[in-house]
Amino acid sequence: MPVKYVSHDLETLTLTITAEFAAPVQRIWDLYADPRQLEKVWGPPSHPATFVAHRLEVGAKTTYYMTSPEGEKYHGYWVLTQIDEPNGFEFEDGFADAEFNPNTNMPVSKNVYRFESIASGTRATYISTYATQEALEQVLAMGVVEGATSAINQIDDFISH
Amino acid sequence: METALEDRTDALFHALADRTRRDILRRSLVREYSITALAGFYDMSFAAVQKHVAVLERAGLLVKRRRGREALTHGRVETVRSAATLLNELEELWRGRIGRIDDLLARDD
Numbered sequence: 001m002p003v004k005y006v007s008h009d010l011e012t013l014t015l016t017i018t019a020e021f022a023a024p025v026q027r028i029w030d031l032y033a034d035p036r037q038l039e040k041v042w043g044p045p046s047h048p049a050t051f052v053a054h055r056l057e058v059g060a061k062t063t064y065y066m067t068s069p070e071g072e073k074y075h076g077y078w079v080l081t082q083i084d085e086p087n088g089f090e091f092e093d094g095f096a097d098a099e100f101n102p103n104t105n106m107p108v109s110k111n112v113y114r115f116e117s118i119a120s121g122t123r124a125t126y127i128s129t130y131a132t133q134e135a136l137e138q139v140l141a142m143g144v145v146e147g148a149t150s151a152i153n154q155i156d157d158f159i160s161h
Numbered sequence: 162m163e164t165a166l167e168d169r170t171d172a173l174f175h176a177l178a179d180r181t182r183r184d185i186l187r188r189s190l191v192r193e194y195s196i197t198a199l200a201g202f203y204d205m206s207f208a209a210v211q212k213h214v215a216v217l218e219r220a221g222l223l224v225k226r227r228r229g230r231e232a233l234t235h236g237r238v239e240t241v242r243s244a245a246t247l248l249n250e251l252e253e254l255w256r257g258r259i260g261r262i263d264d265l266l267a268r269d270d
Contacts, residue, residue, distance in 0.1 A: 002262075003256055
């Protein structure tokens, strides 16, 4: 498995994941820089992603949507805040309406992606921080939550308390 | 278990035992909906949807707020899932992404 390290910080709602890929840093960067490659990996098979605009430049706005099995579209956007080609980039990820106007009722998540060269290829570190549980919930609704998942998790939580 | 907790558990299981109510909850966790808007998703009357919303509300899964003459429903994330559960699910989403990156890179060779 390429995943080497995972850390959950419940206080700051931060997920950190480190993975190692058998490809050079530039190849990983190119994958993220190319919207056609990025959309192949971004959404789970049940909720494919479509990137409408995407450029890895400071201040650029990426726009994308994900499509649920029922055909509902969830729109999102990134604002690129730091770029260090090919070593990584930082962006804010938020929700948008169908015209890609940011939904200001929802907090944005902050994301830091770092790629470093190692003997076997690239070590990638992904850090995502969410301001609230609601923000995290909405991300998960775009691709993870099935009708019954909420119910099952709730039951788990309830029993464990 | 205390009676109050037992009652709450009953209300919760009852609320989640119905497919339409689970669907209403899922939608309301993502954004606010009026009951009229929710009714548009199902082949049932406004009154029937209103009853489903009331059941979810009693179980503490939904809250309503008024906007003019409309009542907007919103899911209560804290009742549904703890922060720990949310991070676990996010991890799964990320593991999926990393696996797909690995597959895509394997096709380079």
